[in-house]
Amino acid sequence: MRPAPVVLVSGTETVLADRAIRLLRDTLRAEDPTLEVSDLEAGSYAPGELLTLASPSLFAEPRMIRVDGVEKTSDAFLEEALAYLRSPADDTYLVLRHAGGVRGKKLLDAIRGGLGGGVEIVCAELKRDADKLDFVSAEFAAARRRITGGAQRALVAAFSDDLAELAAACQQLLADTDAEITEATVEKYYGGRVETTAFAVADTAIAGRHGEALGLLRHALASGADPVPMVAAFASKVRTMAKVAGARGGGNQIAAQLGLAPWQVDRARRDLQGWTDEGIGRVIEALADTDAQIKGAGRDPVYALERLVGIVASRGEDQHSPQRTG
Template structure:
């Protein structure tokens, strides 16, 4: 099927996936007709006769790839013209429309959908979906990755899809055995402040005082901001509280993770360490973490000492 004589509406808040969809469509069109002109513009600029200039041919080429970004900002007087072009693009036009999601420009989007313009949604990923995205990226890079390793990578890199995709590509290029494992990820990201902060929280959840204190001192010595430690601790114990509240349900691990808004791989950690914690101790831990957070943000003269006192206080709440 030709890329020309077609329109694609890319809609949703995930900018990285939107950019990837635009790049893929544009590349396919240029592969088909390398001489085509590429016109890129934001919809807010489509005043007066600008739309016809963007989608029309030039002296040098009659074939056009037109990319119109942020169509939610399209001027009201141009909306019907844009819908008409999108509904019936000429044989020499490949039209790509990008909508950033939300209610902005909803009237235009409704008209485009009513006109049955092909649509590619790019919804934001929820936390529990990120390891699946990592696995799909690994497949794109022709390499294997286990669910646990995908979870490790999310912990190491964070929730940004662009950063995750870049990390997978880098790990794939440096992997010898055709697989990205947890060991490779830990070697790559061991020095990141965010990772060392999560490592402290994991040790506290496991009730391991010696490891927790060792990791805390290492995190601070490698430049981790104290607020990253309190943030990681708060996230870990909020997750534990959710897990304990839902323990009586009969859902499987994946469904439970989805309901709690937690990554499935994290459920294993909570299942393993939940015997150490009850509702009361989790509530007490969250109170201590809140105090520690206030102290490292200025209430204490020695943030490192405040963090050690917080960690030891939380560990004292764990069941033997």
């Protein structure tokens, strides 16, 4: 990765994309502390904004222009960005974030074809465990810290569903410990993986995979997981979804408004696919009822949890609730 007049950051993995853009900014700022950084939203772009930001300033400071949401680009931004590529401004670095899809393909093809002297940084989703192990290894190597192979595998097993959570776990271990990271260290911090398992159950149910979520729940409970953190994990996910569902604007703008990280907004948007406002409302009601049931209002907390999984997996419709037997 290197600075260039135009940098295309493409791919669906938000964690890697955010890091790439942050590293570009830090690299440029190390070269010249007077770097001016500006942000644009391609989807809500107003004609002339790019030209205004790229115009030479009074003191000729270098400029970095970050453009988010190019996969939702307006026609105005697409037209002006293509024109800009034909004659990029001096001492200006245009960074375009495209999270996937066909919208804006003409602009991507132009950059990939060499117009404007641009480069592409591909941030594809890490799907294989081997890639996630490499990611963990790189996290600790960058900090010049030692971690055993067993500890790496334990971390990947605990946080295989979400790269952002895996990255956060690595950073927590780096911040809280001084010695070599071993399996015992991971066990100390994430032993039993109750919280991790809870989020795995919640993520699977939110995605509509009822049978798989029910299996994960029963396995977690059989392993000694407490029902209270289970409901808390569901509540945390649904609460974020509800906030993002009612917000308007680009990812960075919404994140700033709601006090969330950009990756949390992107994850909530993915989770919201197939959901309605009414469905979210019914799940929130079910969460309150389930919380009361497991804290003493009911006699069967396991059934209450299984019923919640059914309601969430049906996106607010109680059509998959398990039947009580015996």
